[in-house]
Amino acid sequence: MLFKRNKLTIATLAITLALSACSKKWDDHNQVTDNNINNNLYQNISKASNTTIFSQLLVKTGYDKILASSKTYTVWVPTDQALQSLDPSIVSDTAKLRLFVTNHICNESYLASTTNPDQRILMIDGKYELLSGLKFDSANIITANQYAANGIYHIIDKFVPRIDNCWEWMQNSTTVPMNKTFLLSLNYIYNDTSKAKIIGVDPVTGQTQYDFTNATQNRNRFLDKVANVNDETSPYTLILLVDNSFTTELNKLTPWFKTSTTDSTNRLSSFHLVRDLGFKGAYSPSQLPDTLISQFGVKVPINKSAIVASYRTSNGWVHVMSQVNFTLTYKFPSVIVQGEAPTAFAADRTANVLYRIRVNPNNGQTFKDLLMQNYSYASYWINYNVPAMNSMRYNVYWVAVNDVQATPLWQQRLSMDSAANATVLPYVTVAYQNYNEVLLGQVTVNQFRNVNFYVVGPTVSTNSGGTDAISLDYIRFEPAF
Numbered sequence: 001m002l003f004k005r006n007k008l009t010i011a012t013l014a015i016t017l018a019l020s021a022c023s024k025k026w027d028d029h030n031q032v033t034d035n036n037i038n039n040n041l042y043q044n045i046s047k048a049s050n051t052t053i054f055s056q057l058l059v060k061t062g063y064d065k066i067l068a069s070s071k072t073y074t075v076w077v078p079t080d081q082a083l084q085s086l087d088p089s090i091v092s093d094t095a096k097l098r099l100f101v102t103n104h105i106c107n108e109s110y111l112a113s114t115t116n117p118d119q120r121i122l123m124i125d126g127k128y129e130l131l132s133g134l135k136f137d138s139a140n141i142i143t144a145n146q147y148a149a150n151g152i153y154h155i156i157d158k159f160v161p162r163i164d165n166c167w168e169w170m171q172n173s174t175t176v177p178m179n180k181t182f183l184l185s186l187n188y189i190y191n192d193t194s195k196a197k198i199i200g201v202d203p204v205t206g207q208t209q210y211d212f213t214n215a216t217q218n219r220n221r222f223l224d225k226v227a228n229v230n231d232e233t234s235p236y237t238l239i240l241l242v243d244n245s246f247t248t249e250l251n252k253l254t255p256w257f258k259t260s261t262t263d264s265t266n267r268l269s270s271f272h273l274v275r276d277l278g279f280k281g282a283y284s285p286s287q288l289p290d291t292l293i294s295q296f297g298v299k300v301p302i303n304k305s306a307i308v309a310s311y312r313t314s315n316g317w318v319h320v321m322s323q324v325n326f327t328l329t330y331k332f333p334s335v336i337v338q339g340e341a342p343t344a345f346a347a348d349r350t351a352n353v354l355y356r357i358r359v360n361p362n363n364g365q366t367f368k369d370l371l372m373q374n375y376s377y378a379s380y381w382i383n384y385n386v387p388a389m390n391s392m393r394y395n396v397y398w399v400a401v402n403d404v405q406a407t408p409l410w411q412q413r414l415s416m417d418s419a420a421n422a423t424v425l426p427y428v429t430v431a432y433q434n435y436n437e438v439l440l441g442q443v444t445v446n447q448f449r450n451v452n453f454y455v456v457g458p459t460v461s462t463n464s465g466g467t468d469a470i471s472l473d474y475i476r477f478e479p480a481f
Ligand SMILES: *[C@@H]1O[C@H](CO)[C@@H](O)[C@H](O)[C@H]1NC(C)=O
Pocket: 047, 048, 049, 050, 079, 142, 143, 155
């Protein structure tokens, strides 16, 4: 066995050397005075005594003609012995057989060599397979770099079945019904205006009218917003929870997504659950770390004993898990609202607003903030709309920097829902040269919703003396659950 492998490597090397001695590029091979160039891939594959079954499959699918064309291909030919174990239901189903055959053929020529770096190769069926030295996916290349007029073929000791990607796997699975139902409920039809036919202009609104008949796409919000685990070109990892665990984690989340209906609460909570379960990068069971960081920056604890099963897919891994015990403080990080990004003002005071870039003398770090002075408006307010706040209590902090006047010191307060709402948080004095967070108190958001906050200035109205002033670096809402 060892002897045979050595012989093979030497033979491979000889061919590789011969090829590269002739030319660097396959396309320039016309100088070669070799019989092979008179024979196309199909002819040569069909002539070999040990690849007759694959030749028959090529004929059955019409790929004998394609491999006899002038286009260049590489074919990974399983031996007759390897194909003994091919499922007859694939052979008898033309569509399946085509996908099987085309998972062994790729455009352009690829030589195999132990010295080549690993390559993911796009096969004709749209799947990628890994060529790593003399391994093609899980198969060994036992006769490498055989050439013909229009390309290269390699004989391999196993067939390489076309496998599902992470998303296809989920769609075909029966082990995670809840997750699956929810993930598929995020499907929607996208109207692509760039591909639609323009049929006119709405006389009332002046907007372009389209016919979307041939311009719709099936999309899914999980694939759009979390990770496109249906994409073959990049590696992904998808974690799916069995029903029990899905329910447990969902129940942990629902209190923080109170809405007017149970249904929308469930949908919001479910999305918040699954959005931290799709990852870029392929993590096999042994490569999984203790903690993954989700696309949304959330720490996801991975307890390897809770992996029910792992499946390699064409673009990564699916792990079915019986538990992912999320830590609430990671799921709900603080909400930070930047002072220099207001939504609205009580009145136009553009001349009195300063958007500043300052340096914190305590740590040397720069920060941006907003400062207003001498704006002549009693109880002036600056509005901050904070989207999608959870139904929970928050400890509220702000950093409001007064580095302009030791006296007079002014007071400002934070109000919720309306600028006049004085019931929640009291006025606080903005101390001179305090760069630290100041705890303002607690607010309770009763429902999952967008919330308007108002930073309200002093109750007097003056245009000088610095009595009317408001300053804000940021507000931090820390979940108190
Ligand atoms: C298959 O047959 C060809 C010749 O027809 C030979 O060169 C090759 O070594 C054989 N490969 C295997 C794996 O038997």
